[in-house]
Amino acid sequence: MRLAIDHQTRYRFSEPQQRLVQTLRLTPGDTHDQTVVDWRIDVDCDVRLRDSIDGFGNRVTMLYAEGPIDRIELTVAGQVLTTEADGLVRGSNELLPPPMFRRTTARTTPDAMLAEWARDTAGSGEVLAQLHRWNGALCQRFPEAADRPDRGATAVEALEGGDPDCRDLAHIFIAGVSALGLPARYVSGYRNCGEGTCPPHGWAEAWVEGLGWVGFDPSAGISPDANYVRMATALDFNGAAPIVGIRQGEGVEELSVELQVERMNGDA
Structure with missing residues (x-):
C-alpha cells in the first residue's frame, strides 16, 4: 500500500x-x-x-x-x-536488547488491580494468544477511545478515569504486558483511517520469543496492518512524542x- x-x-x-x-x-x-x-x-x-x-x-x-x-x-x-505483516516488525533499527523494555516508567507501571486484570484476561497458554486476548479486552472495554492531544495521564490514572485515549490505551497495554513479565514499548506514528483527515496515532509492541516484536493497537483491537506507519518507539509516549x-x-x-x-x- x-x-x-x-x-x-x-x-x-x-x-x-x-x-x-x-x-x-x-x-x-x-x-x-x-x-x-x-x-x-x-x-x-x-x-x-x-x-x-x-x-x-x-x-x-x-x-x-x-x-x-x-x-x-x-x-x-x-x-x-507498506505491506501486510500481521503485526510483525521485521528489519527495524534495534539498538537495545528486548529485556531493556521490561523497564516501566511512571506512565506504564501497573498497580495491583491492573496487573490482576491483565493476568486474568491473558490467561495461560501460547504467549501470542495471551497478548491478543489482552489487546482485545482493552478494545472491548473502551471501544470509543479517541485520538487527542496527550494529557500526561499514567496507565493507572487513565484506567481509573474511564475515558482513555489511544495513547492511554497503549500505556495500559504496556503496563499489563509488564505484569505478564514480557518486554513492551510504545509506538508513535500514523494510521490511515479511511477519512483523509486522521489524528496522530499511538499503539504498542510486545516481544514474543521466536517471533520478535509484534504490534498491538488496543484502540482498534487489532495488530497494525498496512494502514499504519511507524515513526518512533520508546518506553512510553514521552520518549516517542513527535x-x-x-x-x-x-x-x-x-x-x-x-x-x-x-x-x-x-x-x-
Whole structure:
C-alpha cells in the first residue's frame, strides 16, 4: 500500500520568543514492510536542522530557531510503501536488547488491580494468544477511545478515569504486558483511517520469543496492518512524542495540527 502523508503543525505565540529548540521525531525509518519513498520536513522561517539517531534507534531532527519568533509552521510530507505483516516488525533499527523494555516508567507501571486484570484476561497458554486476548479486552472495554492531544495521564490514572485515549490505551497495554513479565514499548506514528483527515496515532509492541516484536493497537483491537506507519518507539509516549521542545520567551502558545493520511491510487 502506498500512503501519502501531509502533517502540518502550527505554533502561535502571544509574545515574540527569543529562541526555540525542538526535538522532531517526524521521520519514519525503513523496515522489511515499510519503505520511505519520499520524505521532507519544511519550516516557514529560518532555522537550523540537525539529523541524528537517538538511543532507541529513532530518526530524530533537532530544530534550532533564533528570535524574535511570533509564529512557526512545520510541514512534514511524504510517501511510504507498506505491506501486510500481521503485526510483525521485521528489519527495524534495534539498538537495545528486548529485556531493556521490561523497564516501566511512571506512565506504564501497573498497580495491583491492573496487573490482576491483565493476568486474568491473558490467561495461560501460547504467549501470542495471551497478548491478543489482552489487546482485545482493552478494545472491548473502551471501544470509543479517541485520538487527542496527550494529557500526561499514567496507565493507572487513565484506567481509573474511564475515558482513555489511544495513547492511554497503549500505556495500559504496556503496563499489563509488564505484569505478564514480557518486554513492551510504545509506538508513535500514523494510521490511515479511511477519512483523509486522521489524528496522530499511538499503539504498542510486545516481544514474543521466536517471533520478535509484534504490534498491538488496543484502540482498534487489532495488530497494525498496512494502514499504519511507524515513526518512533520508546518506553512510553514521552520518549516517542513527535514534537517536544523548549522556548525562551514570555506569553502563551497556541498549537494547531492538521494531518492527512491517504491511500494513493495504483499503489503497491
